[in-house]
Amino acid sequence: MQDPWQKEIDENLMAWEAIAAMHARGSGAEFYRVEQFLNGECRLSP
Numbered sequence: 001m002q003d004p005w006q007k008e009i010d011e012n013l014m015a016w017e018a019i020a021a022m023h024a025r026g027s028g029a030e031f032y033r034v035e036q037f038l039n040g041e042c043r044l045s046p
Helices: 008-023 028-034 034-038
Strands: none
Touching: 008 034, 028 034
């Protein structure tokens, strides 16, 4: 039996993935330190 909320969950996940992709580009990449994170660095403050 499928979760009755699965449609909403899937739609929410798609929205979050789209937003996250926007933040990972341009100046957002610098603010979120995407390259450093992908290279293994883990810092909570910029």
